[in-house]
Amino acid sequence: MTETLEPMADEVNQLELAQQLLAQAKEQGIELMGPNGLLGQLTKNVLETALDAEMTEHLGYEKNDPAGRGSGNS
Secondary structure, eight states, X not given: OOXXXXXXXXXOOHHHHHHHHHHHHHHTTOOSSSTTSHHHHXXXXXXXXXXXXXXXXXXXXXXXXXXXXXXXXX
């Protein structure tokens, strides 16, 4: 996966999204740093999503897709 994100100024304002995440975390009493902090959770989710996408691309089918049965990759 060598693709890069193109600027999405019209669709998603990244600064605005970050501000919304911080405001929501503050409302819910979630710390920014630490083992259960927002940054750790966000990093975990981004990495897991990227790894899942990479695995799907590598295998050629989605997780739990019947197309993978008997292919040697299941």
